[in-house]
Amino acid sequence: MTEMDCQQLRECSAELALGALSGPERASALMHLEHCLECQNEVKSxxxxxxxxxxxxxxxxxPVGFETRVVARLRGPGASRRHWPVQGLGLAPRRWLAAAVAGLVLVAGGAGWVIGDTSRAGPPSPAPRVAFSWGSFRSPGHSGDIGEAFVSWGRPRWVFMTVDLGRGDGIANCFLVEKGGHLLQVGSLDLSHGSGYWGAAVQAPVWQVTGARIESADGRILATATFS
Amino acid sequence: MSDEALLAGLTVNDPGVATAFVRRFQGKVFGAAFAVTGDRDLAEEVAQQAFERAWRHARMYDPRRGPVQAWLLTITRNLAIDHLRARRRWGFEATDLTDQVASLARGPEMEAVADDAGTRLHRAIGLLPPEQSRALLLAAFRGMTAAEVAEAEGIPLGTAKTRLRTAMGKLRASLSDQGVEP
Incomplete structure (x- = not known):
């Protein structure tokens, strides 16, 4: 198989992006893309x-019943065996922060929230309602929100944190802050250029959580969140 | 709740989140499956498989590559195309294709004041010559290779390739002119 050159790649980059290249052409294009940053950017665009x-x-x-059938399929054989932490990944906070607020419905009289999808009219079945706590991360060195933290109080209980500090690499530790200030480490995330995310089911007993914190490996506070 | 947080909940088998995830995206996923297959029964099977695949591969999602919805629709499109190829048929007749091009060019919100990137893309498609928008649609929504586009349209392979390249180039230029980064 012959590797394409830049000129050949440019001529078929649209087809590659559309998935309209034949197998051999695609393989030849991908060989070139492995080492050509300029063509990578072209195809990415x-x-x-x-x-x-x-x-x-x-x-x-x-069709009627679609949602029920899909959820049943997800809960089918093998579903209960699948249990893993989310890998640490970067996020563009300004994009998801706006969306994070959308679809939240406050639980009357509670300290948490419930998940409900308000983006479209649902089928007649009751809306799924899972109580959770949510807060946005802040940092002294940044203006505005730099991430978010969720604790879902359903079964299983799970935690999701994401942050974008703008710079910095390495492992950072994720904590929940309990009433009275006690810290409970629940996981860690891998920062890449300051951003990362982590989420997992939480087995440890967690009570009266008031917020979340992300610390560097040497104990510096990178971001804190106070739950609504 | 953000799409990314919902996806994170999916990875820990939270049944409430699974339902919320399906409810949030089912219209788009089913619409994408139907746009490719043109068959409601097949579209449902494809859409169900798309959610199942998203659930299985949720931890592989990389938000730096795009929003959750784009990732999910790509899964849907690829599955739908796989089904069509396995059945060795394409979902629509030529008249359907013309209607779909017109629909895409018009867009659902064109009468509103919406001026988002999607609306601008609708407008840009509307400005393409019909033969270019048809080639684009055949590749983007039917998963046809340039050779298959050439056969479907009864044109030489080189012409099909040129139409696809020119159409994509025009759309990108049009969006750039309007200050949208494609």
């Missing part, structure tokens, strides 16, 4: 456009 095209397809109401 066109792939973003291709994704945007897919996003144009209008929503359609699925």
């Amino acid at each position: 066109l792939s973003t456009l291709s994704d945007a095209l897919c996003d144009l397809v209008p929503s359609m109401e699925p």
Whole structure:
């Protein structure tokens, strides 16, 4: 198989982004992309456009019972065996922070929230309601929110934290802050260029959580969140 | 709750989150599956598989590569195309394709004041010559290779490749002119 050169790649980059290249051509293009940053950027740009095209397809109401059938499928054989932590990844906070607030419904009289999807009218079945606590991360060196922390109080209980400090690499530790200030380490995330995320089910007993904290490996406080 | 947080909940088998995740995206996923297959029964099977695959591969999701919805729709599109290829048929007749191009060019919110990137993309598609938008749609939503586009349209392979390249180039340029980063 012959590797494409930059000129050949440019001529077929649109097809590659659209998934319209034949197998051998695709393999030849990918060989070139392995080491050509300029062509990688070209294809990345066109792939973003291709994704945007897919996003144009209008929503359609699925058949009655679709949601139930899908959830049953997810709970089918093997579902209970699958249990893993989320890998640490970076996020663009300004994109998801706005979305994070959308769809939240306050639990009357409680300290937490419930998950409910308010983005579309649901089927007649009751909306899933899972109580959780949520707070946005702040840091003395940054103005505004730099991440978010969730604790879901359903079964299983699980925690999700994400942060974007702007810079810095390495392992950072994730804590929940209990009433009275006691810290409970629940996991760690791998910062890459200051951003990372972590989430997992929590087995330890957790009571009266008031917030979350992310610390560097040497104990410096990187970000704190106070739950609503 | 953010899409990313929902996906994180999916990885720890939270049944409430699984339901919320499906409810949030089912319309888009089913719509994408139907856009490719043109068959409601097959679209449901594809959409169910897409959610199952998302659930199995949730930990592989990398938010730096794009939003959760784009990731999920890519899974859906690829599965739908796999089904069509396995059945050796394409979902739509030529008239359907023309209607779909017109629908994409018009867009669901064109009469509103919306001016987001999607609306601009709709407008840009509307400005493409019909033969270019048809080639684009055949590749983007039917998963056709350039050779298959050429066969479907009865044109030489080189012409099909040129139409695809030119169409994508125009869309990107159009969005850049409007200050949208594709």
